[in-house]
Amino acid sequence: MLNNSQEIIARIGETDQLYLDANSPELALERGNLRLQLVTFSNNRQEQLYFLHEALAILEQARIEFEEISIQLYVDLSLQLAKAYMIYFELSQDNKFALITQQILKPLSHLPYGDLYFFLAYASMVKKEQALTKHWLRKYVVSSEYDHELLHTHPAFKPLRQEIWFIELIKTQFH
The missing domain is CATH 1.25.40 (Serine Threonine Protein Phosphatase 5, Tetratricopeptide repeat)
Incomplete structure (x- = not known):
């Protein structure tokens, strides 16, 4: 986990550039995780929801996009996705x-x-x-x-x- 939001934002830029070159399940896992970290750093509800929606989209897509994926990586993506949805619950109480x-x-x-x-x-x-x-x-x-x-x-x-x-x-x- 990175120490502050500036480091996370910098790494998001790096990983988003890597995504444009070649996506992978590991990269999707990192990209989703970085956005979830930003949710925890932010005190602004709109920002939290924005980063949460980005994380959900990245993780959902990664679970279906890749045909060849190890069970461990699929579980990791699924757990990260579950964590994102439970954070969404905590924010919305829905x-x-x-x-x-x-x-x-x-x-x-x-x-x-x-x-x-x-x-x-x-x-x-x-x-x-x-x-x-x-x-x-x-x-x-x-x-x-x-x-x-x-x-x-x-x-x-x-x-x-x-x-x-x-x-x-x-x-x-x-x-």
Whole structure:
């Protein structure tokens, strides 16, 4: 991650020039990520939405544009896209973005990627689907990507922190 918005904007210029020469899934992933970083730096809602729309377009296109793509890269693009839609949810509080996240990630949920489970749990929590939230969190906490701190600090899961099943789930991961 670059340190400030000027560095990010400079890198966007570089990667956009590279895109004009030859596009690749890796380049699309970087271009989308740079724009998501700008969303977090900006305090202006219109700017945030602008960069978010750019990131969504780049990432959506990359998932369908390339015929030969590794499963890892496809998952990375899908996770970045899910992250973008959940940022959109955070800005708008519109649950349709959680549904879109589920639609992107559910077809990949048979793969052993903990971050998929985290975003599916997050989207399920937003949609108040307790059983699905519980299901995805169970898969997440046993994955190699499990991040105890993230689960305890993420605001979406705050209502669960007093639930017995949640406390037990976290406790079993420490032993």
